[in-house]
Amino acid sequence: MAVQSKLVYIAACDIPDCGTVHGEDPDWAYHFDSPEAATAWVEDGGGWTVDGGRLICPAADRAHDQARIPGLRL
Ligand SMILES: [Zn+2]
Numbered sequence: 001m002a003v004q005s006k007l008v009y010i011a012a013c014d015i016p017d018c019g020t021v022h023g024e025d026p027d028w029a030y031h032f033d034s035p036e037a038a039t040a041w042v043e044d045g046g047g048w049t050v051d052g053g054r055l056i057c058p059a060a061d062r063a064h065d066q067a068r069i070p071g072l073r074l
Pocket of ligand 1: 015
């Protein structure tokens with residue numbers, strides 16, 4: 001039996017101090033073959049937002065809401 005290593009990607013929220021990732025749960029080990037695949041998966045039905053170069057998880061707090069809606073005052 002051969003053993004090989006493989007590079008995989010997970011989606012990670014870009015909001016400072018958030019730490020949310022998608023695809024790292026060992027009970028649901030879903031990884032992606034490219035950064036684009038990870039981004040597309042969480043954006044399409046995962047509730048994440050892609051804003052420019054940032055990936056924003058669906059958390060509902062001030063930092064996330066302001067990142068999703070620039071200029072929003074809370
Ligand atoms: Zn987040």
